[in-house]
Amino acid sequence: MKGNEAIGEAAIRAGCLNYFAYPITPQSEVAEYLSKRMPEAGGVFLQGESEVAVSYMIFGAAAAGARVFTTSSSPGISLMSEGISYIAGAQCPAVFVNIMRGGPGLGGILPSQADYLQATKGIGHGDFRLLVMAPASVQEAVEMVMEAFPLAEKYRNPVMILGDGLIGQMMEPVEFPENFSVEPSNKDEWATNGMDTRKSDQRNLVKSLFLDPEMLNSHNNVLREKYERMKREEIRFENYNTDSDYNVLLVSYGTMSRVCRTAIDQLKSEGFEVGMIRPLTLYPFPEKAVEDAASKESCTSVASIEMSMGQMVEDVERSVRGKKPVQWFGKCGGEVPTPEEVIEFIKSL
Amino acid sequence: MISYILPIRIGKVDIDLTGIVVIVGNFGSGKTEISINLAVNRKKAGMDVRVADLDLVNPYFRTREAAASLAKLGIEVVLPPKEYLQADLPILTPAVAGMIRRPCQLTLIDVGGDDMGATVLASLADAFKDRKYSMIQVVNPLRPFTEDIKGCLKIRDEIETASKMTITGLVGNANLIDETTGKDILSGYDFLIHLSTESGLPLEFITAPYELIPEINPEHFSCPVLPIKRQLVPPWKKPSDLNKNRTEPSASRWTP
Numbered sequence: 001m002k003g004n005e006a007i008g009e010a011a012i013r014a015g016c017l018n019y020f021a022y023p024i025t026p027q028s029e030v031a032e033y034l035s036k037r038m039p040e041a042g043g044v045f046l047q048g049e050s051e052v053a054v055s056y057m058i059f060g061a062a063a064a065g066a067r068v069f070t071t072s073s074s075p076g077i078s079l080m081s082e083g084i085s086y087i088a089g090a091q092c093p094a095v096f097v098n099i100m101r102g103g104p105g106l107g108g109i110l111p112s113q114a115d116y117l118q119a120t121k122g123i124g125h126g127d128f129r130l131l132v133m134a135p136a137s138v139q140e141a142v143e144m145v146m147e148a149f150p151l152a153e154k155y156r157n158p159v160m161i162l163g164d165g166l167i168g169q170m171m172e173p174v175e176f177p178e179n180f181s182v183e184p185s186n187k188d189e190w191a192t193n194g195m196d197t198r199k200s201d202q203r204n205l206v207k208s209l210f211l212d213p214e215m216l217n218s219h220n221n222v223l224r225e226k227y228e229r230m231k232r233e234e235i236r237f238e239n240y241n242t243d244s245d246y247n248v249l250l251v252s253y254g255t256m257s258r259v260c261r262t263a264i265d266q267l268k269s270e271g272f273e274v275g276m277i278r279p280l281t282l283y284p285f286p287e288k289a290v291e292d293a294a295s296k297e298s299c300t301s302v303a304s305i306e307m308s309m310g311q312m313v314e315d316v317e318r319s320v321r322g323k324k325p326v327q328w329f330g331k332c333g334g335e336v337p338t339p340e341e342v343i344e345f346i347k348s349l
Numbered sequence: 350m351i352s353y354i355l356p357i358r359i360g361k362v363d364i365d366l367t368g369i370v371v372i373v374g375n376f377g378s379g380k381t382e383i384s385i386n387l388a389v390n391r392k393k394a395g396m397d398v399r400v401a402d403l404d405l406v407n408p409y410f411r412t413r414e415a416a417a418s419l420a421k422l423g424i425e426v427v428l429p430p431k432e433y434l435q436a437d438l439p440i441l442t443p444a445v446a447g448m449i450r451r452p453c454q455l456t457l458i459d460v461g462g463d464d465m466g467a468t469v470l471a472s473l474a475d476a477f478k479d480r481k482y483s484m485i486q487v488v489n490p491l492r493p494f495t496e497d498i499k500g501c502l503k504i505r506d507e508i509e510t511a512s513k514m515t516i517t518g519l520v521g522n523a524n525l526i527d528e529t530t531g532k533d534i535l536s537g538y539d540f541l542i543h544l545s546t547e548s549g550l551p552l553e554f555i556t557a558p559y560e561l562i563p564e565i566n567p568e569h570f571s572c573p574v575l576p577i578k579r580q581l582v583p584p585w586k587k588p589s590d591l592n593k594n595r596t597e598p599s600a601s602r603w604t605p
Contacts, residue, residue, distance in 0.1 A: 005376075005377075026437075032376070032465075033493070109408045109435065109436070111409075169407075169409040171526060173526060258583070336584040337584075338584060339585060
């Protein structure tokens with residue numbers, strides 16, 4: 001399947017029957033696919049008049065306790081960021097998929113990872129975070145989308161799947177996980193899903209407005225505790241060739257990490273060992289894994305390889321804590337670095 | 350690994366397509382890989398070949414990515430102006446109408462997916478007027494929406510309505526990219542034979558990945574088999590060399 005189609009199908013298989021979106025390259029195939037599949041599955045696809053509208057359609061459905069998601073690409077996600085802040089502030093679960101294209105502004109339509117900082121640190125106003133997961137294959141995109149719904153409900157917080165344009169556009173064989181729980185678990189405790197259907201007599205109120213400063217402070221502490229819990233329970237990463245005595249450690253995510261794998265395999269055949277940590281969660285970031293891998297005696301330098309102009313490198317530097325020199329290599333705007341370019345960079349270290 | 354010379358013809362008969370050949374099908378059915386590989390195959394069979402990239406709906410993985418490799422083989426590729434090559438705008442270059450009015454021995458028109466991709470053909474109605482053409486529908490039964498006969502007939506209707514043209518033949522392209530097996534080719538062929546009976550459309554040819562050709566007995570098929578050398582690959586893989594005719598050990602594959 002094409003990545004965008006697989007993302008749409010994964011949401012349906014995860015029991016999400018509410019999809020609101022606005023088309024934008026390179027993720028429009030999700031809407032194209034779901035415009036056919038949602039009615040078949042008994043769900044709803046409604047195209048909003050803009051991404052801002054979409055973000056509040058998501059808010060409304062999420063507040064009512066429905067599994068809901070949207071997909072967009074960079075400029076569209078920027079428009080949604082206001083609604084995302086409200087959703088996080090009101091502690092509603094929802095899933096956002098960003099199939100990134102080159103920026104800033106309208107940029108271009110080719111693959112990019114330039115929304116790393118936006119997704120992990122700066123989306124919308126206020127003290128909140130998204131749980132951010134980054135797939136490197138269509139199969140992984142499927143699995144992450146399906147896991148994103150229960151995770152969003154666990155934390156009552158938006159979850160973002162951050163994929164570059166290649167994840168949406170490339171075709172790979174996929175298998176959908178079976179026996180997946182599709183029922184939201186805890187919604188009676190907080191959702192405005194109607195007193196008739198709810199088991200408790202408690203009246204639920206969904207809001208992000210807290211005029212009393214003490215209440216707002218304590219609300220923000222509740223949110224903060226959730227993000228600390230994510231750091232304890234949700235960090236995911238993958239090691240590649242870290243059993244070797246590597247001289248260079250790469251940190252790379254998404255499809256960029258697949259280019260790095262090809263480069264690492266090539267260098268290994270030339271007798272040069274390079275290890276890699278691939279973060280699967282970008283927030284929370286696998287700080288300790290990167291620090292530990294950088295601390296290995298054989299490792300003389302660390303490099304963040306990105307399809308952006310030096311964004312993840314900030315998290316890599318923070319994780320390495322000055323123990324080893326940290327470099328950045330990347331390209332942006334749709335020119336995906338080739339394995340040869342990554343090899344040349346590694347050899348220059 | 351067995352080393353062998355790849356013949357132009359695999360199967361009982363040669364691919365019998367000449368003049369204007371319009372390639373349509375649902376999203377991701379493999380139209381572009383087929384038009385690139387068909388162009389190369391026919392060129393090597395001695396024909397004059399021209400290809401137009403008419404995919405106005407797909408942002409990545411279009412014929413234009415292989416334009417340089419095709420040009421090296423003497424195959425002309427008609428593309429939108431360079432400054433718009435990476436745009437997601439429906440730009441139809443006037444050169445396409447020209448190549449329809451003055452077709453060469455084989456003029457391939459690679460159209461975008463579904464009825465939406467085929468809509469552009471209706472705007473070329475003047476150029477197509479009174480002109481003989483073949484319009485072939487590519488089917489990969491391992492893709493969503495074309496897993497059954499009903500789905501294939503539905504997309505045929507939708508494409509014919511949108512393009513205001515008539516589909517004249519079928520191409521079987523059963524594949525799971527790198528995970529395709531000989532069994533997939535056989536069951537895909539059986540599906541296409543069934544579809545051909547149901548639709549009344551002839552099966553022009555089927556495809557098989559180049560690497561699988563040694564495993565396939567061409568005598569099994571009543572139609573030609575077009576070997577596919579994959580050109581539209583992600584940046585961590587190399588496209589298969591269109592010039593080489595011998596099999597080589599396959600490059601290391603990425604496993605998730």
